[in-house]
Amino acid sequence: MSDKADAVIIGGGVMGCAIAYNLAKEGLKPVVIEKSDIGSEASGSNGGGVRQSARNLKEMPLAMESIRMYGHLHEELEMDVEYVQEGNLRLCTSEEELEVMRQAVENQKKVGLELKMLDRRQLLEINPHVGQKVIGASYCPTDGHAKRQGHRRCNR
Numbered sequence: 001m002s003d004k005a006d007a008v009i010i011g012g013g014v015m016g017c018a019i020a021y022n023l024a025k026e027g028l029k030p031v032v033i034e035k036s037d038i039g040s041e042a043s044g045s046n047g048g049g050v051r052q053s054a055r056n057l058k059e060m061p062l063a064m065e066s067i068r069m070y071g072h073l074h075e076e077l078e079m080d081v082e083y084v085q086e087g088n089l090r091l092c093t094s095e096e097e098l099e100v101m102r103q104a105v106e107n108q109k110k111v112g113l114e115l116k117m118l119d120r121r122q123l124l125e126i127n128p129h130v131g132q133k134v135i136g137a138s139y140c141p142t143d144g145h146a147k148r149q150g151h152r153r154c155n156r
């Protein structure tokens, strides 16, 4: 191995690895320095949510671009990234929560995200297992998740 690098990246989480991957694609020689194991921190213990809805509005262009990239990531990486685009529901259990959610949905629509409010009947058509207290939800059909079988998960 050469003792010279074009870039030294501290941290082998998804950010560091993605930067290294893209630099390598450009023909550069990056080195990733990881104090523990690759993907051993947040990148290896998250909920796997690949979500645009309920992001900070300033993040939305990046989140929407991520969804576009995820659609063909398995081809680019030539591996199953276990990505499924099954939508994301954000549940409401009171009129107050519904009102806040309605406003949030309108704001997200204004920056180009396609999502909608569902009443309980519409929600049950998508997920018949939601609890009795849930009276409505926002639904973004282009959200999804990238799951890792057998890996610890925390749903967000």
Ligand SMILES: Cc1cc2nc3c(=O)[nH]c(=O)nc-3n(C[C@H](O)[C@H](O)[C@H](O)COP(=O)(O)OP(=O)(O)OC[C@H]3O[C@@H](n4cnc5c(N)ncnc54)[C@H](O)[C@@H]3O)c2cc1C
Binding pocket: 010, 011, 012, 013, 014, 015, 016, 033, 034, 035, 036, 037, 038, 039, 040, 041, 042, 043, 044, 045, 046, 047, 048, 049, 050, 051, 154, 155, 156
């Ligand atoms: C419980 C939980 C659930 C989450 N759920 C979701 C979700 O569903 N969807 C979603 O999009 N996001 C989710 N996230 C957020 C997402 O996981 C993080 O935004 C993302 O993984 C951050 O990646 P990163 O590379 O910046 O950081 P990390 O994955 O933390 O990587 C940083 C790396 O740097 C290394 N490091 C630190 N200091 C040094 C040093 N001095 N020298 C060498 N190496 C060092 C660490 O060991 C680590 O491996 C969740 C996060 C958590 C904690």
